[in-house]
Amino acid sequence: MDKFTKITGIAAPMPLVNIDTDMIIPKQFLKTIKRSGLGVNLFDEMRYNSDGSERADFVLNQPAYRESQIIVAGDNFGCGSSREHAPWALLDFGIRAVISTSFADIFYNNCFKNGILPIVLPKEAVEVLMDDARKGANARMTIDLESQTVTSSDGQVFAFEVDGFKKHCLLNGLDDIGLTMEKAASIDSFEKRLSAERPWV
Amino acid sequence: MSPKTLYDKIWDAHLAHEAEDGTCLLYIDRHLVHEVTSPQAFEGLRMTGRKVRAPEKTIAVPDHNVPTTLDRANAATMTEDSRIQVEALDKNAKDFGIHYYPVSDVRQGIVHIVGPEQGWTLPGMTVVCGDSHTATHGAFGALAHGIGTSEVEHVLATQTLIQRKGKNMKVEITGSLRPGVTAKDITLSVIGATGTAGGTGYVIEYFGQAIRELSMEGRMTVCNMAIEGGARAGLIAPDEKTYAYCMGRPHAPKGAQWEAARAWWETLYSDADAHWDKVVTIRAEDIAPVVTWGTSPEDVLPITGSVPSPQDFTGGKVEAAQRSLDYMGLSAGQKLTDIQIDTVFIGSCTTGRIEDLRAAAAILKGKKIKDGMRAMVVPGSGLVRAQAEEEGLAQIFIDAGFEWRLAGCSMCLAMNPDQLSPGERCAATSNRNFEGRQGRGGRTHLLSPAMAAAAAITGHLTDVREMM
Ligand code: SF4
Numbered sequence: 001m002d003k004f005t006k007i008t009g010i011a012a013p014m015p016l017v018n019i020d021t022d023m024i025i026p027k028q029f030l031k032t033i034k035r036s037g038l039g040v041n042l043f044d045e046m047r048y049n050s051d052g053s054e055r056a057d058f059v060l061n062q063p064a065y066r067e068s069q070i071i072v073a074g075d076n077f078g079c080g081s082s083r084e085h086a087p088w089a090l091l092d093f094g095i096r097a098v099i100s101t102s103f104a105d106i107f108y109n110n111c112f113k114n115g116i117l118p119i120v121l122p123k124e125a126v127e128v129l130m131d132d133a134r135k136g137a138n139a140r141m142t143i144d145l146e147s148q149t150v151t152s153s154d155g156q157v158f159a160f161e162v163d164g165f166k167k168h169c170l171l172n173g174l175d176d177i178g179l180t181m182e183k184a185a186s187i188d189s190f191e192k193r194l195s196a197e198r199p200w201v
Numbered sequence: 202m203s204p205k206t207l208y209d210k211i212w213d214a215h216l217a218h219e220a221e222d223g224t225c226l227l228y229i230d231r232h233l234v235h236e237v238t239s240p241q242a243f244e245g246l247r248m249t250g251r252k253v254r255a256p257e258k259t260i261a262v263p264d265h266n267v268p269t270t271l272d273r274a275n276a277a278t279m280t281e282d283s284r285i286q287v288e289a290l291d292k293n294a295k296d297f298g299i300h301y302y303p304v305s306d307v308r309q310g311i312v313h314i315v316g317p318e319q320g321w322t323l324p325g326m327t328v329v330c331g332d333s334h335t336a337t338h339g340a341f342g343a344l345a346h347g348i349g350t351s352e353v354e355h356v357l358a359t360q361t362l363i364q365r366k367g368k369n370m371k372v373e374i375t376g377s378l379r380p381g382v383t384a385k386d387i388t389l390s391v392i393g394a395t396g397t398a399g400g401t402g403y404v405i406e407y408f409g410q411a412i413r414e415l416s417m418e419g420r421m422t423v424c425n426m427a428i429e430g431g432a433r434a435g436l437i438a439p440d441e442k443t444y445a446y447c448m449g450r451p452h453a454p455k456g457a458q459w460e461a462a463r464a465w466w467e468t469l470y471s472d473a474d475a476h477w478d479k480v481v482t483i484r485a486e487d488i489a490p491v492v493t494w495g496t497s498p499e500d501v502l503p504i505t506g507s508v509p510s511p512q513d514f515t516g517g518k519v520e521a522a523q524r525s526l527d528y529m530g531l532s533a534g535q536k537l538t539d540i541q542i543d544t545v546f547i548g549s550c551t552t553g554r555i556e557d558l559r560a561a562a563a564i565l566k567g568k569k570i571k572d573g574m575r576a577m578v579v580p581g582s583g584l585v586r587a588q589a590e591e592e593g594l595a596q597i598f599i600d601a602g603f604e605w606r607l608a609g610c611s612m613c614l615a616m617n618p619d620q621l622s623p624g625e626r627c628a629a630t631s632n633r634n635f636e637g638r639q640g641r642g643g644r645t646h647l648l649s650p651a652m653a654a655a656a657a658i659t660g661h662l663t664d665v666r667e668m669m
Contacts, residue, residue, distance in 0.1 A: 015517060015520065016517065016520060016521060016524070017516075017517035017518055017520075017521045018397055018398075018497050018499075018521060020497075020633075020635045022633070022635040022636065022637055022638050023635065023636060023637075026637050026641070027614050027615065027616050027638075028616070030237050030238075030265075030616065031237075031266070031280075031282035031283055031285075031286055031616070032282070033240035033241065033244070033285060033286060033289050034241065034244075035241050035350075045636065045637045045641060050623070050641070050642075074517040074521075075398060075516075075517055076397055076398040076401070076431070079397055079398070079431065080333065080633065080635060081332070081333050081614075081633075082238065082331055082332055082333040082335075082347040082348060082349050083237075083238060083349070084238065084241075084349035084350040084351060087349075102398050102401055103401075104398075104401065104431060105401060105402065105431070105433050106333060106347050106348065106349060109348075109349060109352070110349035110350075110351065110352075113349065113351035113352070114351070163222075163224075163365065164222045164224075165220065165222055165224040165363075176355060176363055177245075177249075177251070177354060177355050177358050177359065180226060180355065180358075180359045180361060180363065181358070181359060183217075183218050183226060184359075186217050186218040186226065187217050187218070187226070187228070187254075187359060187360065187361060190217035190218075190228050191228075191360075194228065198325075198462070198465065199458060199461075200323070200453075200454035200458045200459075200461070200462045201230045201258075201323075201326065
């Protein structure tokens with residue numbers, strides 16, 4: 001997994017609420033057995049016409065936002081299915097962080113496993129950053145995970161919360177399976193207890 | 202000891218490790234696997250030389266992609282990429298030695314229907330699956346989480362999940378449901394009341410007389426959609442109905458082990474003075490048969506209502522509602538019962554069980570679907586299908602003009618050939634009405650199986666109570 005320390009980049013404004021995982025990556029692209037290559041189909045149905053041509057009105061198709069690394073989104077981003085194809089598609093496009101007032105749980109977790117930082121901020125802060133994102137390619141936001149801050153293009157700083165363990169893994173690009181395997185002794189002894197106490201499991 | 206909720210009790214009984222910062226390793230009793238969200242996880246195991254830690258607790262079944270037409274044994278009914286995914290699951294199940302129900306097995310079906318049916322899901326267990334509707338298993342008083350593919354790989358390798366404890370939310374449905382109102386109406390009404398993010402960060406436990414009065418099938422319908430309310434999981438404490446459902450299932454304990462299990466299960470309830478972080482109460486008498494009008498499951502209204510105006514909402518929802526209406530081809534003020542339907546889909550892990558088929562068949566008996574209507578029933582498993590045939594339900598559907606399909610997810614997410622065309626309007630008993638969910642440009646109205654049957658007969662959204 002790629003580390004996430006600090007990025008400065010263009011942020012795309014997507015004020016719509018309840019952007020669900022079916023919008024992020026429609027199911028016809030879930031038939032892959034790989035993790036890569038989904039970026040071209042990110043937001044497929046909003047991004048392309050049925051003949052495959054680009055829709056000029058979609059934010060990521062506009063010249064200013066084609067290189068976006070950040071999305072500033074409406075409430076409840078990533079609701080819906082557990083498909084990790086959603087963060088895979090975001091990452092493959094180049095998105096490294098999403099800012100919203102709230103995220104669906106599974107999507108939120110899935111982001112951290114893939115080097116994407118989901119940032120929860122209060123409504124007022126998201127509104128300021130949404131306006132900042134609307135300024136286009138000249139407005140670059142900075143996200144610093146170490147100091148847990150987002151800085152708008154005009155220098156306003158917003159602090160965000162993030163779970164300590166998740167932060168540690170993201171800063172260092174750690175694989176959490178490896179970390180868990182170091183605790184094998186605890187799992188072994190739990191399994192012993194389980195087979196004594198609840199043998200039917 | 203301080204009072205605990207059911208969630209607290211199951212959590213405590215599965216804590217394999219707790220770090221100082223509160224990050225926990227939760228032991229997983231059952232891991233359900235399907236073809237869409239698992240290939241990359243198995244690939245990860247192969248790349249790192251890891252094994253499945255507890256193959257005897259891991260169960261796989263292909264469901265999302267598989268064709269549901271009667272000729273599905275013919276490989277040509279599947280697209281190339283679907284076939285590759287199903288074959289990958291065949292191979293992974295074999296290579297890693299996990300329990301497997303292939304497409305050709307009568308027990309094959311939607312993973313969340315197969316788990317309980319085969320007795321894999323039992324009270325007090327932790328259950329995970331790379332699918333958000335894993336919440337279904339909460340109906341047994343099991344803590345059931347939907348997980349992503351990286352977590353699938355994590356559970357395969359370690360039989361644990363890294364978690365932080367969620368908060369406790371109590372949803373109580375007091376009193377009894379009125380005739381014509383079902384579990385599906387309860388669960389949609391709860392989401393309508395709380396919103397799709399209302400449960401975020403919470404595990405919901407459902408209480409109340411109306412919940413107790415539901416069958417296990419109905420309880421599974423309620424818990425299934427907990428995720429649509431944003432909750433991590435939904436729970437219903439086990440009772441006599443739960444034990445009766447589990448008893449004698451192929452993988453349920455027997456004899457002395459059954460007795461021991463049951464003794465433990467009887468301790469699985471929330472203590473009277475347990476702490477709740479959030480409480481929602483709804484009177485069962487106030488719940489009407491409901492339908493969705495928009496493209497979020499929170500867009501719920503009683504069938505007697507009218508399409509709302511975006512101006513009825515505030516904040517970002519104004520734009521979202523306008524977008525929904527445009528997508529759905531509806532205008533504000535239109536009566537819901539005036540909405541004409543092209544297609545009816547009865548199935549999915551929400552409502553693909555025997556009781557759902559009985560409810561729909563009771564309305565359809567001796568009647569015909571509207572001319573030109575496309576209607577299909579997709580049983581949730583091969584065994585549900587067989588039982589429905591035995592009970593004569595299949596014949597009722599066929600006589601009414603429905604297609605009688607083989608088991609799978611089918612038009613719930615339209616990954617197989619069962620899809621809507623652009624603009625096609627569907628009354629669906631599944632769980633998501635998102636844009637494009639049932640096919641690009643397809644328009645979905647969520648409702649109960651009985652309501653779906655009523656719409657099939659009249660050709661428009663219909664109050665089933667008028668047909669009873
Ligand atoms: S029936 Fe629908 S919701 Fe259920 S597992 Fe299949 S695709 Fe998911």
